[in-house]
Amino acid sequence: MSLRILVWNENVHETRGDATVLGHYPHGIHTAIADGLRELLPDARVETATLADPEHGLSQERLDDTDVLLWWGHIAHDEVSDEVVDRVQRSVQAGMGLVVLHSGHFAKPFIRLLGTTCSLGWRNDGDQERVWTVDPGHPIAADVPPRFTIPAQEVYSEYFDIPKPDDVIFLSTFAGGEVFRSGVTFTRGRGRIFYFSPGDQEYPVYHQPEVRRVLANGARWVAPVNGRALPEVVALQRGWLEEDAGR
Amino acid sequence: MSLRILVWNENVHETRGDATVLGHYPHGIHTAIADGLRELLPDARVETATLADPEHGLSQERLDDTDVLLWWGHIAHDEVSDEVVDRVQRSVQAGMGLVVLHSGHFAKPFIRLLGTTCSLGWRNDGDQERVWTVDPGHPIAADVPPRFTIPAQEVYSEYFDIPKPDDVIFLSTFAGGEVFRSGVTFTRGRGRIFYFSPGDQEYPVYHQPEVRRVLANGARWVAPVNGRALPEVVALQRGWLEEDAGR
Amino acid sequence: MSLRILVWNENVHETRGDATVLGHYPHGIHTAIADGLRELLPDARVETATLADPEHGLSQERLDDTDVLLWWGHIAHDEVSDEVVDRVQRSVQAGMGLVVLHSGHFAKPFIRLLGTTCSLGWRNDGDQERVWTVDPGHPIAADVPPRFTIPAQEVYSEYFDIPKPDDVIFLSTFAGGEVFRSGVTFTRGRGRIFYFSPGDQEYPVYHQPEVRRVLANGARWVAPVNGRALPEVVALQRGWLEEDAGR
């Protein structure tokens, strides 16, 4: 079965008519992200959903039919219903992959899954962002250069309040000397999470080939490889060992 | 300033008059734990609090005056108010140490901080528990033998649904062949968390010297070493580097 | 290009005519391992090499043509030439995957790559080994049951002196209450390492389906995904950023 990817975007800057955002993304950030994934993962099924859809486009049925969810949110985190957040959290714990983008560091599902404040430093002056690969053998770094430049981007900077990541794949620096752990992974239950910070709505970041490559690699990497099952309490039985040994 | 420790116990088995529990712990589990800490950390200030206290004994003022909170809960997790859970979570993120014991794997603050289901396998047949030290250089393992036996204890078994721990210090096995990551650590913000699984209410585990040693080591290890501050969003200023360089 | 796998075995028990070993593995342990890989990875090219081959069958040319090297050794670790060990170490650092089996915990390349003594506890009484999956979302755990039993196997036990693993995927227990981190991963440079402890020569472990599944998963997982390149010192140039930004 091909990879089933769902790109979620709050789509609020766009529907409010923000000219800068619409200039870069006339059909919404989600569409640009989805286009990039389709280009690099031609066998995947790539769909999109937005906040304004019924149940934000994230019904249980939809999540059950999704291997990988990408999440872009910024100014409407609070409008995401707690019921949907519960659902997303459980889906990840059961094995659905999650790729959280940029300002999604404050998205409800991300904060819930990580348990930290996810706060950070920021500054928006259109700085160049330098992205450095610090785990070159990691699948998410495949075909990504040792370093690449994003011409203009919002600054995200340490201290980034996240748990110790499983993997730190990318570090970013900015003209002001700031540094950020810009590509990190986590595991929650059977689910894998990849956070990638480049992608502010004011800059055309998701059109850049290196960024598209990272997102495609990330989507493939978080995809479940061992089925879907929510971890549950198991009442063990005395003597199971002996039976088991009778195999 | 001496270490300020607060031992929290739901204290429900005891107040309901459970004869087994009261047989082992006539003054409550919290009192036995506190006694062990006082014995091994004579310079510490050790206090106790229970669910029935106003605000469960966990007012903001009290938490601000606490370096390390130990948590024992079992049948009344749901009775802990969400407001107090928020408070505990923020206190840990700001640097307060947290030691979670046994059935506290399902305590609200633990689940909130970890982001997983924290489910596990269990069986209660009074098995011996073998505790193995697998990180002998870790401070929590100081003066703990390479392996020790708890004569009778409830079985907790894998799969234990927790994020990848920062440290795995102890592994436990049981007569039925079960295995459990019984001593693990996590970091959330500035706060350190130590989970230690031995300690079911039906067995006198907290009177055992090796267990008391582990708890004392754990309390010392999670204690904050760099002040208390909740991580916050920081708006950086262009040019801070240049000013900074003028030092 | 299909996965290029090389199974290395010292092949000394076999050539000395050890009846027990030959009873289980008439064509050598390497042949049984290779058969298992061919069965589960039909598209892979699976070859074998042994200590007695010229350069132990591990010439630079051969290693350059290998994606994944599996290593079984026991009584002849010291007969492996340091030159070949250097070569294997560099190949792993450059990206070649390495799967180390059972008594290979004391193989020269493993010790060199890990930097620890790799010592452990052991006992050989034909105990049942219980293998528990503790990272069910990991690709190496795909299609492996939550727990399975190896009917008879040498006991390996903690303390196992290895660096903190990147992933702990399997834990094993034995009838005597022992526990062992039996499936663990490490990264060195661009290369991935998977150590799996079941597989003593006196028991027919490599014929067991679950074990074959783990080895096939492990081989696939350690395979390089981002080319082969030995990390090197790079003399940076002032001003590279500005040029880079001219993209």
Add this chain to the structure above:
Amino acid sequence: MSLRILVWNENVHETRGDATVLGHYPHGIHTAIADGLRELLPDARVETATLADPEHGLSQERLDDTDVLLWWGHIAHDEVSDEVVDRVQRSVQAGMGLVVLHSGHFAKPFIRLLGTTCSLGWRNDGDQERVWTVDPGHPIAADVPPRFTIPAQEVYSEYFDIPKPDDVIFLSTFAGGEVFRSGVTFTRGRGRIFYFSPGDQEYPVYHQPEVRRVLANGARWVAPVNGRALPEVVALQRGWLEEDAGR
């Protein structure tokens, strides 16, 4: 017993009469480092040793009497005898703490303990180095500001070929946009290792208060807390469990 610290320096730039180095460190880099440690750890015993001393000042007796060894080397790594390197490696595995400084990333004991090439990018143009704390709750970060500036320093840059660190405490950036994991920890056996990159011989880095604070914290943190013992193979006995249970 007070902390027993030994500061080792190859002391070659100094004895060759390098005017820049002697300008900053008239009594050698080791003396400046030792002075800083004495200032901040007044209860510690701080001694020094250099390459030219008999056995490089690192006899087995001396190492057995040392809790923490700091290592500064640059142009004479190859002159350190393999016998001494073996000794240092075993001492760390047994519990001695090791703090490796700057160009010591290529010191024989460090490479041996880590198992990687430890190569990196570099450029020496006197850039400012910004050191960011990314693990503010870590004891090595105690009383270290969230970020501080080293006015002039050699650039070290990613990709730094080290295993995944246990902790990443500091990240550094440079005027050219480079980034480096400048403060990282590892565990090998019972021993803890802290690597800290600032400290090129051409700049007076070890006189700077923040750097002195980091080194003092690092020395305290790597110090053994659970005795000294080289991990060894242990032959277990059938039935030990039953005896053990007779406690």
